[in-house]
Amino acid sequence: MGLIITIVVLVLILVLISLLYIPLDICIDTRGNRYYAELKGLVKADVEPDEREILRIRVKAPFKEFYFFPLKPKRKKPDKIDEKKRDKKGRKYWNRFTPNTIWRVVKSFEIKKWELDLDTGDCITNAKLYPLFALLNYRTGGFHINFEGRNHALLMVRNRPIGLIKSFFNL
Incomplete structure (x- = not known):
């Protein structure tokens, strides 16, 4: 009986660990x-x-x-909570989200695909943006300027729950 419980617990732990990845x-x-x-x-x-x-x-x-x-x-349900108590709870919760924490979470994402196809509607502005987009394409790619009225953005990012946990708690 003890061996079965041990096996079940180990399987559950392995499933939970695999969910993190x-x-x-x-x-x-x-x-x-x-x-x-x-x-x-x-x-x-x-x-x-x-x-x-x-x-x-x-x-x-x-x-x-x-x-x-x-x-x-x-x-809406009638509020029975005192306004001061609700404000204190909200402040405690949002104080954890400092700009550094938010930046670490954003940096934990990996960009899989990025495309931007842009037409501002003004040919002069498009011509001014063309060298900037060419420079950005040299470094990262996915930036296009057009003179045909097409506007399109594609962003695909990937992360794993373990990466989010690490970045949030700064492990």
């Missing part, structure tokens, strides 16, 4: 109107337009798919 992908694509965040193989959240509301979020998990509306007004 599953890639988290975030994609913003304005050409294809694709906006999503995905934990590979587990859950995917897509932002989609909706007819009744402005937008809805579709969450797909194994064996389950559901929608929710983040911009839908919520029914």
Whole structure:
């Protein structure tokens, strides 16, 4: 009996550790109107337009798919918490998010793909931006200026939950 419990606990620990290394992908694509965040193989959240509301979020998990509306007004319940107590709780929570912590979290993301195709609508401004974009392409790539009225941005970033935890706690 003790051996079975030990094996079950070890399997659960291995599953939890493996969950820390599953890639988290975030994609913003304005050409294809694709906006999503995905934990590979587990859950995917897509932002989609909706007819009744402005937008809805579709969450797909194994064996389950559901929608929710983040911009839908919520029914207000009467506040029984004193205003001073609520303000103190909020301050304590947000004091942890210093600019350095936010910067470490942003730096933990890896850019997988980056494209910017831009037309400002003014040919003079486009001509002035052309050398800047050429210089940026020399270093990183993915910057394009056009004179045809196309505007497109694509950003795909990846991180792992362990990277977020490390950057948040500065390990």
